[in-house]
Amino acid sequence: MAEKRLYHTVANQILELIDSGVFPTGSRLPGERDLAKKFGVSRVAVREAEIALQxxxxxxxxxxxxxYVLDGSKGSHNGLPKVGPFELTEARALFEAESAALAAPIITDDAIAELENYIGIMSGKVKSEMTPDxxxxxxxxxxARATNNHAIIFVIDSMWKMRKEAAQLQKVYRCVCEKDSSHREDEHQAILTALKNRDSSAARQAMRAHFTRMIEALLEASEEEAYQEVKRQASESRSRYMLAKQLS
Amino acid sequence: MAEKRLYHTVANQILELIDSGVFPTGSRLPGERDLAKKFGVSRVAVREAEIALQxxxxxxxxxxxxxYVLDGSKGSHNGLPKVGPFELTEARALFEAESAALAAPIITDDAIAELENYIGIMSGKVKSEMTPDxxxxxxxxxxARATNNHAIIFVIDSMWKMRKEAAQLQKVYRCVCEKDSSHREDEHQAILTALKNRDSSAARQAMRAHFTRMIEALLEASEEEAYQEVKRQASESRSRYMLAKQLS
DNA sequence: ATTTCATAATTGGTTCTACCAATTTGTAAA
DNA sequence: TTTACAAATTGGTAGAACCAATTATGAAAT
Known part of the structure; x- marks a missing residue:
């Protein structure tokens, strides 16, 4: 919690008070002078903290x-929305499939080798400092990079960042991934094979299958245990997922 | 250029000096005291401006x-990458088609009516404060909202923001849009019809056609006049576009 | 001539005081 | 009750002063 600049620590203190509900969304913060006295710092420090938060x-x-406290729930600090596991996986199923389809005809041999390496790391056959995730x-x-399209790269990266953000999502994904790590390897291999053959349709299909299986695993996981929040989302998304499946 | 808070104007002044090359990437800015004197403001104002820029x-x-000046070329102020007209349109062709396909089976009648209204505004038949754009x-x-998927909404919105950002892109798009406004209306109508029929495949196809035509218009525009920069990009992207067309 | 190292100068970090301007609040008059 | 004006509160800006980290300087040692 100790930061380099004073206004950082002040900003974090304010953030804590906001998150803990002392200052709800929409409420007015105490004046700069009051906060300065409360935190034991100068008014300038409070001011800089508020500017940074602004x-x-x-x-x-x-x-x-x-x-005034703004709604930090959406479009939060990095501009990414908070999304549920189902909608995110659904979006990835669609977009990553197109990414793979576009990459297939133009992917380089270097990129293919790179992909093989990552599969090796995920399976544990190649040792690396990288985690499987x-x-x-x-x-x-x-x-995505193989498509040579910066917009696509941005989209794929953004969705991965969204996944990394939600702590709850993390838990669910970890559970799903651990359970089906062998499936995952096969699916990645199938995607790689399609790309090796420069087969767009096969790449699209393999990528869709990858995420379709992931959605099924999520549905299964949502039946178990204490994933109440996920369960709620599941009921919302299930019908849509079924529909989406038809048009694959 | 006149902002509400003084540190905003100072920040913009600094930004201008950076963009105009007076302070290249990696260079060190003059001290807070010097800048304060140069801009005729207090040191506090300069300080707050630098905190905001940080x-x-x-x-x-x-x-x-x-x-020190950081590289502002990529992931700039709003986290969006700078993309060329071809790659952006290519990405939109793929992603928006999937968005429409997913929306088709579940779109509400209200959303259909909303879309009809927008088409009316674009054609000038319905008067509104909205610009056609x-x-x-x-x-x-x-x-995108009809998909009820926040990740998809985010992606579509992001790509629209990318389009609005690049001034150069703006020019090209405007040229293309003016020339083919009638085409655009027909295409939007086709998309709407497909959505009305809740036909996923037709919606996907119609949306792809919409952007495919746009890419063709861009290619044509890049042949003309002074679009040298676009031309360069065109030569890079044309082969990819042709390939992408095959797999539509 | 080169290196080393203590010192001075520079730079951002923080605080304090004072005053200005916009906003809100309170109160008295209509 | 409503209106109008004054007072209190709040953020905005300025200047000076001092601290701590960094960098530049220059003399002394090699």
Whole structure:
């Protein structure tokens, strides 16, 4: 929690008070002078902290009135929305399939070798400092890069970041991944084979199958245990998923 | 250029000096005291401006040393990459087609009515405060919202923002859109019809056709006049586009 | 001539005081 | 009750002063 600049620690203290519900969304913060006294720092430090929070979109400062807490739930600090596991996987199924299809005809041999390496890391056959999860991310990112399309690269990266963000999502994914790590390897291999053959349709199909299986695993996991929140989302998304499956 | 808070104007002044090459990437800015004197403001104002720029990732401040200009070329102020017209349109062709396909089976009648309204605005038959371009954006955004998938909404919105960013892109698009406004109307109508029929495949196809035609218009435009920069990109992308066309 | 190292100068970090301007609040008059 | 004006509160800006980290300087040692 100790930061380099004083205003960082102050900003974090304010953030904590916001997250703990002391300052709910929409409420007005105490004046700069009060906060300075409360935190035992100068008014300038509080001011800089509030400016930084404003730049992050967490506060709105009105002159002569005060600083107000903005809704930090969506479009939070890095501009990414918070998404549920189902909708994210659904989106990835669609977009990554197109990414792979576009990459297939033009992927280089170097990129193919890179993908093989990542599969090796994920299966544990190749030792590396990368975690299997990092290798998984690198695998999908490398395919996006193979499209040579910066917009596509951005989209794929963004979705991976969304996945990394939600702590809850992390748990669910970890569970699903551990359970089906062998499936995952086969599926990645199938994707690689399709790319090796420069077969667009096969690549699209393999990538869709990869995520379709993941959605099924998520559905299964949502039946178990304490995934109540996921369960709620599951009921919302299941019908859509079934429909989406038809048009694969 | 006149902002509400003084540190905003100072930040913009600094940004201008950076963009105009006075302070190249990696160089050190003059001290806070010097800048304060140069801009005729207090040191506090300069300081707050630099903090805001640091929050935006444009500066790195080292204590006792100075403020250094960071590379603002990629992942710039809003986290969006700078993309060329071809790659962006290519990505939109793929992703928006899937968005429409997913929306088709579940789109509500209200959303259909909304889309009809936007088409009316674009054709000038319905009067509104919206510009045709805004209506165009709203049209595609509404389809994304119809998917009820926040990740997809984010992606479609992001790509629209990328389009709005590049000034050069703006020029080209405007040229293309003006020339083929009638085509655009027909294409949007076709997309709407497919959605009305809840026909996923038709929606996908119609959306692809919409962007495929746009790419062709871009290629044509790049042949003309002074679009040298676009031309360069065109030669890079043309082969990819041809390949992508095959797998439509 | 080169290296080393203590010192001075520079730079950002923090605090304090003071005053200005916009906003809100409170109160008295209509 | 409503209106109008004044006072209190709040953020905005300025200047000076001092601290701590960094960098530049220059004399002394090699």
């Amino acid at each position: 730049a992050q979109g967490r506060l709105e400062i009105k002159v002569g009135s005060g600083a 990092d290798a998984d991310a690198a695998f999908h990112n490398a395919i | 929050a935006q990732g444009r500066l790195e401040i080292k204590v006792g040393s100075g403020a 805004d209506a165009d954006a709203a049209f595609h955004n509404a389809i």
